Amino acid sequence: MMNNFDVIVVGGGASGFFTAINLAEQNPDLRIAILERSNEVLSKVKISGGGRCNVTHACFIPNVLAKFYPRGEKELKGPFHAFCTGDVMEWFSERGVSLKIEEDGRVFPELDNSQTIIDCFLNEAANFNIQIIKQTIVQQLSKENDFWKIKTSKDTYQAKQLVMATGSNVKIWDLLKTVNHSIINPVPSLFTFNIKDDRIKDLMGVSTEMVSLKVKGSTLKANGPLLITHWGMSGPAILRLSAWGARELFDKNYQFQIIVNWTNDFVFDEVLEELMQLKQSNPKKTIIKHAQYGLTNRLWQQLVKASMISEDLIWADVSKKQLVNLAEQLTQSEFNVNGKSTFKDEFVTAGGIDLKEVNFKTMESKLQDNLYFTGEILNIDAITGGFNFQNAWTTGFLAANAIAAKY
Template sequence: MKVIVIGGGAAGFFAAINIAEKHPNYQVTILEKSSKLLAKVKVSGGGRCNVTNARTKPSELVPFYPRGNKKLHPLFKKFSSSDMVAWLNQRGVETKAEGDLRMFPVTDDSQTIIDCFLKEAKKHGVTIQQNEALTQLEQRDGEWMVHTKATTYNADKVIVATGSSTATWKLLENLELELTDLVPSLFTFNITDSRLQDLQGISFDHAQVKVTGTKLEESGPLLITHWGLSGPAVLKLSSRGAYKLAEKKYQFDILINFTGTLKSDEIRTRIMEYAAANPKRKVINYPLFELPKRFWERVTSHCEIGAETPFMELSKKHLNKLVEELGQGRYEVDGKSTFKEEFVTAGGIKLSEVDLSTFECKRFPNLYLAGEVLDIDALTGGFNFQACWSAGWVISKCI
C-alpha cells in the first residue's frame, strides 16, 4: 500500500507517523513543497510551541472553533487534547499547562516537538521528500497520480494537509470540490495613535476589546506593539470576527476596557475612593487598577491631568475623561498585520465534502483532507494544532 501525504506540517506529519506505526509494510511518503518541515510548529507560541490546550472534554473544546464548532464534537471524542498529551508522553515528551490552559513542552522549546516527530518518522520508515510542490492531482482507475514539479508519484491513498495554500485550494477546486470564501484569521490590529506611541512591549493581563457597531467582543491579555495592538484578546477577536472584519476592509473602531471587567461606575467609584484615602498624592505617580506606570502616565496626560495635580484636585471633567479612557477607550483600527509563519485562514474546502468520521472525501474514495485545507480554524491557544492532531489520528485509524 502506497500512501502519499501532501504537506509536511502538523496534520500531515501526525497522520504519516501513526499510519506507518500501524502498518509497518505500507510505503508512507511526505511531500513538502519547501525546505522547511513543521514550520508552524517551530514558531508557535513564540518558539515554545503551544502544542494543545488543557481543556479535555469535547464540549469544552468546540466553542473555540468559529469554523467547525459542534461538527467537531465526535472528532474530539475519538482523539482529544488529553490523548495528544498521552501520545507525546509515551514518546518521552513531557508537557505542562499554564494558567490560561495553553500547553507547552516542559522544555519551552518547539524543537522538542519537531525532534519527536522527526524521530518517530525515521523510526517507522516514513520517507520525507522536501522541495516537492504539488502541481496536479488526478485519479486514474482507482489509483491516484500525484504530480510535482520534479516527478509523478503513484498512490493508493492520498492525504492533503498543506495548510493555508492557495495553490492547493485551486487544485482541489479543479476536482470540483467546493471551497468557502477565504479570509485571514488570527491577525493583529494596526493602530496609529499618540496614546500608544513608543509604548511597545507594555501588556495588560486582562482587558476587554469590542468592535463598535457589532456584537464582537473578546477579553484576555492585551499587548501594545510597534504597529498597534496584539495579544490573545485581539487575536481571538480577529478569529471570531474574521468575515465581519474583512467586510469592513479592516477599517473600524474598537472600545477597550483596560481594567478588565469593571463598569464605568465601578471605575469611577474606585478612583474617588482612592482620592479620598490619598488626597495629596499626585495622580500621575500612582497607577490604579494595576495598570503599567508608563501607560498610566500617558493616559493621565491625554486626559490633560497636570503632572503636579493631586487626587483631591481632580475636576469632574478630568475624572469623566479618565473613566472613559480606562473603561471605553476608543481606538481607530486601520489595517491588520499577520505573521507569515503563523498565518491562519478562515475558510477552506467545505466540511460537507468530507466524511468527518474518516476525513475521506465523499466524492473521491481514498482522498483525505486534514488541517487548515478544510474549513476549520480556531482561536489562539493550541486549538488549531489540536484539530490537526485529531484529524491526523482519525485518518490513521481509517487507512
C-alpha cells in the same frame, strides 16, 4: 516514471506526519510517502511557540475545547471525543517526549525545544520506512481506475489513498476545485492591529493583565491580556478578536474602531463612583502618580493626560467633568484601527475546504472516495494557545484510523 504507493500524504507538516505515522503503526506493510513542496519538513512546528512548540492546550473536555475554534466548533466536537488533549499528551509520552503544562494552559515539551517534536516525528517515520520526498510541488490531481494520480514538478505518483495536509495553500485549494470541492475564500486570522494614537505612542512593551475589547458598531468582543507595540496593539485579547472577527474585519478592510475597557469588567458608573471616593480619601495625592486598576504607571499617566487632567493636579482639586473624562478613558477608550500586521510567523488563515463536504468521523471527502483532509487545509482555525495543533493531531489520527480500516 510512475511511482506507486498505497498512501500518499501531501504536506510535510504536523498533520501530515501525524497521519502517516499513526497509519504506519497500525499497518506497517503499507507503502506510505509524504510529499513536501519545500526543502524542509515540519517548518511550522519548528517556529511554533517561539521555537518551543506549543503542542496543545490543557483543556480536556471535548465540548469545551471545541469552543476555542471560531470555525470548526460544531464539527470538532465528535472528533475531540475520539482523540483529545490527553490522548495527544499520552501519544508523545509513549514515544519519549515529556510534556509540561504551563500556567496559562499551554502545553510544551519539557525541554522547551521544538526540535524534540521534530526528532520524534522523523525517527518514527524512519522506523516505519515512510518515504519523505522533498522539493516536490503537486501540479495536477486526477482519479484513474480507482487510483489517485499526482503529477508533480519531479515525477508522477499513484496511490489508492490520498491525504491532503497542505495547510493554507491557495494553489492546492485551486487544484481541489478540479475534483469538485468547494473552497471557503481564505482570509487572515490571528493578526495584530495597527493603531496610531498619542495615548499609546511611547508605550511600546507595556502590557495589561486583563482588558475587554469590542468593535464599535458590531457584536464582536473579546477579553484577555493586551500588549502595546510600536505599531499598535497585540496580545491575547487582540488576537482573539482577530480570530473571531476574521471575516467581518476583512470586509471592513481592517478600518474600524475598537473600544477598550482597561479595567476589564467594571462599567463606567462603577468606575466614576470609585474615582469620586478616591477624591475623598486621597485629597492631597497627585492623580497622575496614583495608578489604579492594576495599570502600569505609564499607561495610567497617558489616560489621565487624555482626560484633560494636568500633571500636578491633586485629587482634592479635580472637577466632576474631569472625573467623567477619566472614567470614560478607563472603560471606553476608542481607538482607530488602520490596517493589520501578521502575528510573528505563526500565520493562520480562516478559510479552506468547505466543512459540509467532509465526513468528520473519518476525515474522508464526501465527494471523492479515498481522499482525506487533515489540519488547516480545512475551513478550521483557532485562537492561539496550541489549539491549531490539536486540530492537526485529531484530524490526522481519525484519517489514519479510517485508512487503516480499509486494509
